[in-house]
Amino acid sequence: MAERGREHWGSRIGIILAVAGSAIGLGNFLRFPAVACRNGGGAFMIPYFISFLLLGIPLCWMEWSMGRYGGRYSHGSLPGILDAVVRKPWAKYLGVLGLFVPAVIFLYYTYIESWCLAFSVFSLAGTYRNVAEPLAMKTFLQGFQGLTDGSSLGPAYGFFLITFAVNMMVVYRGLTRGIEFLCKIAIPVLLVGGVLLVIRIWTMDSPVPDMPDRTLNQALGFMWNPDFGALRNPTVWIEAAGQIFFTLSVGLGAIMTYASYLREQDDVVLSSTTACGMNEMVEVVIGGSLVIPAAYLFFGLEQTRAMAQSSFDLGFVTMPCIFNGIPWGDVFGFYWFFLLFLAGITSSISLMQPLVSFLEDEFGWTRHRAVTVIGIFAFVCSHACIFGLSMGVLDEFDFWGATLAIVICAMIEVLVFIRYMGVARGWEELHRGGDIRLPGWLKGVFYVTPVYLGAILLYWAIFSWVPWIAKPMGWDISVSWVDGIRVQAGSVNGVILLVRTFLLAFLVGLLWMIRVAWKRKLPARQGTGGAA
């Protein structure tokens, strides 16, 4: 077993908070309540919890187990981990998505994260204090993003520079002094800030004097009253599975990389379950209690229903309008956006780590060198998202990286776990050094997870990708319901083609790097019997 002085987590709470931080993102506060509202309210929690148990937790267990296993062979990124598990020459190439997905998401995620930081500063400075109507707030947001005529991108770019620099600094400082240190502060602050906001919103009964019927009870009812009839719709089940999948940050390769820094006898089973639980706590208990109830209290049933169609507008348009209408709104607005910023930064730093680990482990680079090179690359490429926002560049990155490739990557991980690690060996790996032992019959869940995931993939293929292919051919198959997926038929222009070419080139470049890395290590591998 080749230990080459890899870093390790400083404490168990450190990795739990880091993984929880990776999972807790903007979606916990914005996407979950909107999706729940649109899909049966309280009844949505039934498929949601089933998906959590059959898909979310098993996927996390698999990623943690395989990650720690790879770490024992000094591999912290998916190509190396798959190479260690499968021991076939082709396996490492399958892991390319574990580098591609987090890198592509990182390119635009830091920019969105910087909007949160900007709006938290704007809240304190009172920049949007006089904007009371959602339509005007939307115009303010678009002006900030440089999407309206005559608006300047200067402030947005300034905040992006700050956000990007903070991200780089955290990852540059290393695992314990950077990532672990930040998460140990950010997650508790996020939890306390979230609870304070819930208390504030739950105590503002009937804020609109001429609408006394808008009570907290009705607002919560809008979110939680179950429509059990919705459960007959397969879309609701797929939406629930998709929400669980995206909220837990599985399929990214980030959790595996984090787990690779565990020691051989460190617990996995209890720590991973705790991290999953913490993410769910933030999503359901805090996230589900904020935006929708607040929007209902202020704007009533019809407007809230319309607002729930766009998760993003709920956070950046609806919430600032609400904070403008309550006492101490500036401070609570700051809390809200800073909370989103913390959720964002704890996720974005985890997105960078797989590439850093790849360069460190497979090329023997130092962390500082790896972070510097990746930082320069990411900084340059991020400009495409900043300046190409109006041309749909960010949406392209989001579609290929965060929606399509992520599910395929997760499917590869699951199949490798089942086929090459094996359920029995995987179960033992999961419990190695474990502080708890799960009942043996739970092993069966590992067989259910790939079927569940395969069903999602098939459903998406039929209802999302088929129209995408079919529309330009004149076939009328127009079902597009998956939140965040942009059906791009008819909107392919020069810029979009350029972005797709770049993404393809990036993917090929990563494959080439994997090949080079293994070729360079070939003599050493032949000595140890590893897959070449």
Next chain:
Amino acid sequence: MNLLGWAMLLVSWTAILLLVAVCVRKILIVDRDNIHAPLDIDTDPHSDPK
């Protein structure tokens, strides 16, 4: 909110908070058990514990 709505909210919250509480409690217990006094660690190998 109707009765079923409250039921869904309470069941969801209870399930999640219970999961987190059980896990955190277990972590705290295990971590506490792993703390050893210097005497536990540096026991004289020649001394007979009986």
